[in-house]
Amino acid sequence: MAKFLNTSATNYFLEEMIKDAKDRLVLISPFLKLNDRMKELLADKDRLKIDVRIVYGKSELQPEEINWLKELTYIRTSFCKNLHAKCYLNEDICIITSLNLYEFSQVNNNEMGVLIRRSDDPELYKDAYEEAQRIIRISDEVRITMERVSSEGEGKQDNEEATGKLTSSKLAQKLGLKTSELIEKLIAQEFLEDRDGKPYITQKGKDAGGEFRMSPKFGPYFLWPESLTI
Known part of the structure; x- marks a missing residue:
């Protein structure tokens, strides 16, 4: 009972x-x-x-x-x-x-x-x-x-400033693309891989300077070098 x-x-x-x-x-x-x-x-x-x-x-x-x-x-x-x-x-x-x-x-x-x-x-x-x-x-x-997440990170902007890198949305904006279009290109070039509809960073993406981050406010996201060639 x-x-x-x-x-x-x-x-x-x-x-x-x-x-x-x-x-x-x-x-x-x-x-x-x-x-x-x-x-x-x-x-x-x-x-x-x-x-x-x-x-x-x-x-x-x-x-x-x-x-x-x-x-x-x-x-x-x-x-x-x-x-x-x-x-x-x-x-x-x-x-x-x-x-x-x-x-x-x-x-x-x-x-x-x-x-x-x-x-x-x-x-x-x-x-x-x-x-x-x-x-x-x-x-x-x-x-x-x-990836290990820094407990000092307060959000995407702080990480951008600390690393000198851009989030996927900011990089897409810089390249004149929609974020979804950028993600598709990153997958096509094997910087990311699609797993059940979700993007995951690959070793190639890490070697190119990409980083996976998790923000308590924004959730998971990626950082990329501003000079990344797509």
Whole structure:
């Protein structure tokens, strides 16, 4: 039978669920900003080579989260558009709750949730697990490992000034192109490659001076040398 959880119980069982995961761990939360305790628990799962999937739904992933996730091998992060669900599960239990995986929510908000044990409610657990897997399938895996992000960067303009390079939109404007046209040309010349409709920088693009950046305000973008030949 499912168990009702208040705020403190949700936080307690969430921590216990992460600690007890031996095979898999799925964390689905629109907002992602981890406190130190949560990072410590997840880093331990990474050391134990536990398969961890984190799905979030807001594009403003903080630079400190990106830099921290970059160091972890067995934690994969995905972005799901229009995500509102909050669901956390391992191979034995599932928590469905109003609680975001966000340090402010865990400390300040009044939350409610339910705890589902696989041994007590196998069908209910199965339904929740299958829906979590569907959300993972429709989400876009974030290639955190592509570039380290500077926590001092405040946005595209700061990075342009610091590097002397232009964003794709600024470079397109300089060349008299639409941004989409520039992206197509960069893909055609193998500076970028198309993966499921999204551009990713290639080694050739990096060798030409291109850089991948992630801004907490603007999301992912590229910087290019002003003299790049298209």
